[in-house]
Amino acid sequence: MSEKTFRGRAHLFGDNIDTDAIIPARYMVTSEPAELAKHVMEDADPDFAKNVRKGDVIVAKKNFGCGSSREHAPVAIKAAGVSCVIAKSFARIFYRNAFNMGLPIFESSDAPDKIKPGDELTVDMNTGVITNLTKNEKYVAAPIPEFMQKLIADGGLMASIKKKIS
Amino acid sequence: MNMTITEKILADHAGLESVKPGQLVNCKVDLALANDITAPISIKEFRRVGAKKVFDAERVVFVADHFAPNKDIESATQVKMVRDFANEFGVTHFYDGGRMGIEHTLLPEQGLVGPGDLVIGADSHTCTYGALGAFASGVGSTDLAAAMITGEAWYKVPETMLFNLTGKPKKWVGGKDVILYIIGKIGVDGALYKSMEYVGDMVKHLTQDDRFTICNMAIEAGAKNGIFAADDVTKEYVKGRFQRTPKYYSSDPDARYAEKFDIKADDIELQVAFPHLPSNTRPISRVGDVRVDQVVIGSCTNGRYSDLKTAAEIIKGKKVAKGVRLIVIPATPLICKQAANEGLFEIFLDAEAVVSTPTCGPCLGGHMGILAEGERALTTTNRNFRGRMGHPKSEVYLAGPAVAAATAIAGRICSPEDVL
Ligand code: SF4
Numbered sequence: 368m369s370e371k372t373f374r375g376r377a378h379l380f381g382d383n384i385d386t387d388a389i390i391p392a393r394y395m396v397t398s399e400p401a402e403l404a405k406h407v408m409e410d411a412d413p414d415f416a417k418n419v420r421k422g423d424v425i426v427a428k429k430n431f432g433c434g435s436s437r438e439h440a441p442v443a444i445k446a447a448g449v450s451c452v453i454a455k456s457f458a459r460i461f462y463r464n465a466f467n468m469g470l471p472i473f474e475s476s477d478a479p480d481k482i483k484p485g486d487e488l489t490v491d492m493n494t495g496v497i498t499n500l501t502k503n504e505k506y507v508a509a510p511i512p513e514f515m516q517k518l519i520a521d522g523g524l525m526a527s528i529k530k531k532i533s
Numbered sequence: 534m535n536m537t538i539t540e541k542i543l544a545d546h547a548g549l550e551s552v553k554p555g556q557l558v559n560c561k562v563d564l565a566l567a568n569d570i571t572a573p574i575s576i577k578e579f580r581r582v583g584a585k586k587v588f589d590a591e592r593v594v595f596v597a598d599h600f601a602p603n604k605d606i607e608s609a610t611q612v613k614m615v616r617d618f619a620n621e622f623g624v625t626h627f628y629d630g631g632r633m634g635i636e637h638t639l640l641p642e643q644g645l646v647g648p649g650d651l652v653i654g655a656d657s658h659t660c661t662y663g664a665l666g667a668f669a670s671g672v673g674s675t676d677l678a679a680a681m682i683t684g685e686a687w688y689k690v691p692e693t694m695l696f697n698l699t700g701k702p703k704k705w706v707g708g709k710d711v712i713l714y715i716i717g718k719i720g721v722d723g724a725l726y727k728s729m730e731y732v733g734d735m736v737k738h739l740t741q742d743d744r745f746t747i748c749n750m751a752i753e754a755g756a757k758n759g760i761f762a763a764d765d766v767t768k769e770y771v772k773g774r775f776q777r778t779p780k781y782y783s784s785d786p787d788a789r790y791a792e793k794f795d796i797k798a799d800d801i802e803l804q805v806a807f808p809h810l811p812s813n814t815r816p817i818s819r820v821g822d823v824r825v826d827q828v829v830i831g832s833c834t835n836g837r838y839s840d841l842k843t844a845a846e847i848i849k850g851k852k853v854a855k856g857v858r859l860i861v862i863p864a865t866p867l868i869c870k871q872a873a874n875e876g877l878f879e880i881f882l883d884a885e886a887v888v889s890t891p892t893c894g895p896c897l898g899g900h901m902g903i904l905a906e907g908e909r910a911l912t913t914t915n916r917n918f919r920g921r922m923g924h925p926k927s928e929v930y931l932a933g934p935a936v937a938a939a940t941a942i943a944g945r946i947c948s949p950e951d952v953l
Binding site: 524 | 559
């Protein structure tokens with residue numbers, strides 16, 4: 368499997384998961400990714416941080432990441448080992464923050480309705496094709512262009528620039 | 534090719550033949566802007582990654598307008614940090630003191646932005662420059678730091694909503710009334726993510742200043758940008774002013790739009806947005822009896838010379854109502870000078886108004902006109918969120934300069950017809 372393909376189990380969430388549910392404000396006293404990861408998604412699913420395994424995929428419905436503009440939200444998700452987030456739509460600021468922090472995200476109109484919790488998925492960044500290995504189905508999301516893949520591989524926008532200029 | 538003006542500007546700056554909504558593109562930026570609040574954060578990021586230079590010292594602009602003239606030690610320290618950075622990296626366009634004006638009025642006036650530009654700014658009202666036929670959108674300080682270093686920024690190509698404006702606006706109705714009317718119709722998230730494009734036979738009746746006001750408030754409908762294709766009015770405005778070569782884009786006749794709206798001048802009365810949302814609008818005839826403590830005429834929305842002139846026309850020879858404070862804030866030094874030369878200051882001062890030096894000041898509840906608990910202001914600014922101009926239990930009403938001037942005279946929100 369190429370490094371441009373993610374593989375993991377699906378964790379399902381609903382509409383309008385806000386940044387407070389992703390990483391509650393009471394943990395904002397730190398910006399240490401590993402610390403944030405311990406509480407990720409806590410207010411939406413208290414067992415998430417315990418159950419998540421490296422490579423797993425968050426699947427949500429509409430408007431994921433709405434609310435405050437905190438960059439800690441994508442950082443916490445990434446640090447927990449989540450490989451990517453699939454949602455019907457993302458809140459505007461979360462969308463920018465996710466890519467800038469190096470967390471790949473995919474918009475798909477149908478995948479979030481068809482995927483069930485625990486389904487084994489692969490997601491291809493080049494083509495945007497999501498394969499559900501459990502149900503033997505395929506869905507499509509917009510692919511991630513090469514320059515954005517590079518930004519993700521470098522670990523986010525500023526990390527990518529740092530690499531470029533040093 | 535079926536592309537909108539916004540898609541064309543993004544495609545060109547990304548070096549692509551064409552783009553479509555939803556696509557991620559990497560664009561060259563023509564100008565990167567930050568202010569005294571956002572620049573310090575971008576500068577910290579810039580230094581953290583060890584950048585050695587800005588992408589182009591002529592194309593990075595810093596304007597110290599929010600808490601300026603420095604209102605306290607913190608704001609003075611912030612501005613000093615930006616000034617030191619500008620000196621160290623040879624950034625020519627650093628504005629403070631008597632050179633400073635409110636960024637979104639200053640940049641077009643000084644010819645730093647023009648038709649066809651792609652402008653990135655760490656301020657949400659960067660969208661103002663769409664009035665010149667440019668793509669301009671606000672971002673966070675991290676994006677701005679990246680743009681300062683690389684001269685590039687990534688965008689998700691937005692869908693476009695088309696607003697077909699028809700007819701001739703009624704007397705006293707200006708750009709502010711048009712945009713408040715539209716936001717009242719579509720709501721504060723009515724254009725979320727999207728581009729708001731304006732066409733139609735009303736456009737020729739809208740001055741360049743009206744168009745700045747309309748694009749300024751695109752963000753109040755949640756939009757990524759607002760845009761008018763440049764016409765003769767815009768070409769005349771940028772002539773002898775814009776320092777680079779303008780590039781004129783327009784939408785293809787078969788461009789694809791997410792939604793279309795017909796906006797008729799006959800339906801647009803003078804508008805007032807009630808607390809605490811810009812979409813909470815009412816026509817002046819349905820405002821009722823609303824007394825005010827303060828009126829502010831200024832900001833990047835309505836602090837231009839034409840706004841001051843409209844206000845002066847109504848105020849001339851009268852006095853501000855007893856118990857009301859009128860604060861007039863010209864947006865730039867040039868506007869100040871023109872207003873002084875043309876006798877506007879005399880009219881305002883005779884009316885017993887406060888006339889201020891350019892600043893954002895009260896617009897963001899910074900300084901120069903903060904509201905106490907329970908006070909009520911009518912202002913020509915763009916946001917009336919709870920506590921925006923001071924105490925959380927104060928109220929802000931939004932309107933254009935004509936209603937603002939009349940309100941200052943009458944002491945209650947009213948139309949110019951009621952005081953003339
Ligand atoms: S005048 Fe108000 S809205 Fe405009 S830039 Fe200043 S604070 Fe922001």
